[in-house]
Amino acid sequence: MISEREAAKYPFLKGAVSLVETLSLKVDDLADPSYSRVLDRGEQRVSEAILEGIVSASLGDALTEMLSFPVAVMFVTVVGDRFLDRRYALAEAVRVYELLKGESETRIARMAREEFGWNLRLIRRELDGQIYRFELHFTDYLRNAASFHEDKWKLVNRVMRDGYVLLTRVEAARLIQVEVEDLIRKRVSKHGRIALPDAVQERVDRVAKLFEEHRARIGGEELPSEVVSDAFPPCIRHAFEGLMSGRRASHMERFALTSFLVNAGMDLDRIVQLFVSVTDFDEQLTRYQIEHIAGLRGSRTRYTPPTCATMRTHGVCYNPDRLCKRIKHPLTYYRIKIRDFKKKGEGRPAE
Structure with missing residues (x-):
């Protein structure tokens, strides 16, 4: 049987999960004041993930630390936001990496x-x-x-x-760390409504409010369902227009464009047709590559576009404008532009 201290350090372990199950703790039990420290720590775990991108290793009270993990997972699950799922899973995984x-x-x-x-x-x-x-x-x-x-x-x-x-x-x-992140992300992604005691729901509401307040800063702002080409950063616009004109692009430029369109929400079939219709790319191979970037194949990891620094290093940063000087990632540029367009009621979908 795993020790409480070991379960506190690595609460995702099978033995830790089994140890928690032996306590037969119910959601309604958490309303009891004796569990206030567990709720505090569970809320702290999620808050640290949102604000810092890493969960601290607080091992002073092993039982509280052990129980706070499933509580934090419950908080994230109830909030039900995919970006928060990923943010929390990564923050817990980084904690494990530092301990290991x-x-x-x-x-x-x-x-x-x-x-x-x-x-x-x-x-x-x-x-x-x-x-x-x-x-x-x-x-x-x-x-x-x-x-x-x-x-x-x-x-x-x-x-x-x-x-x-x-x-x-x-x-x-x-x-x-990669394995742990994937494991925790699968756990928190099982969204669903849970009837919670008021004392617990208050914690969830605070976590949700904190996340919304910091969503734009940490890059999790919701994007529109339609891809808005007017909001493309100059580098992506150059790659997109080049693709439409049949210009040959480097591997880095194609990867940047594809991963950008995937993360901006363009339908994968549409992306495939964009490439196949204006190039001599093999459709089956193109679809496989795009689905790999989208996280549907291979490691199941969705790739994001390269950072602005990487784009500059590879010579595919084109016509940077004033906003480019303030950001470090193409998706950040896109989110800011989308926000501006929403305020002004402007912007058109990508054709």
């Missing part, structure tokens, strides 16, 4: 194997001054590293041995 960096290799390996089914071996090997402590089968590696854009994570740049990728302790912890 201080754990032994044996503890990391046990979690990877027992919780996520990794084909992982413990080793000790030094190459070019780098100490590797794990070997991870390439299939498990690719499943979790696919969402990383840095060159060092590309399989071609990794040290491999007999189908296994060598990892440092920190790298293993980073890959586990």
Whole structure:
């Protein structure tokens, strides 16, 4: 049986979930004043996710910490916003990453194997001054590293041995972060109405209010159902107009345009037809690539467009305007423009 302290550190573990279940805690029980600290900490977890992007590791009261996790998950589930789902899942996963960096290799390996089914071996090997402590089968590696854009994570740049990728302790912890984020996101995405005691509903309402107050700042502002081309940042407008005119584009420009349109809400069939109708791209391959970017295939991770800095590095930042100087991401530009258009009653859908 897992200890309360271990369950407090890693409340997503199967053993932690089982331990909580043995307490037979009901939602109505949370209205009892004796659970006020659990509610406080549950609310704090979600608030930290919204404001800081990481949940703190408060391990002083193990029972409170352990119980506050399912309470926080409930809060997020009841709010029922997809962006908050992702924000919270990532914040909890980053917390786990920070804790794992201080754990032994044996503890990391046990979690990877027992919780996520990794084909992982413990080793000790030094190459070019780098100490590797794990070997991870390439299939498990690719499943979790696919969402990383840095060159060092590309399989071609990794040290491999007999189908296994060598990892440092920190790298293993980073890959586990991906697994944890996916696990928690699946839990909180099961939206539904729950009859809550007033004392609990008040917490949910506060969390929802805090999220709405900070939605625009953290990038989760709702976008219109129709893609508004007038709100495109100059780089995306250049890529979009280039596609329409049949101009050949670099891989980075195509990726930036596709991921932008996906995140802006354009129907995937429409994106496929945009590419196929004006290029010689194979429709089946194009659809596969677009669905991969949309998170429907492969790692199931939805890709976002590159940052403005990355766009500049790759030479695909075109005609930056005054707003470009104030933002760091194409989607931020789009959200600001959409907000301005709503105030003025302007903007037209992409054709």
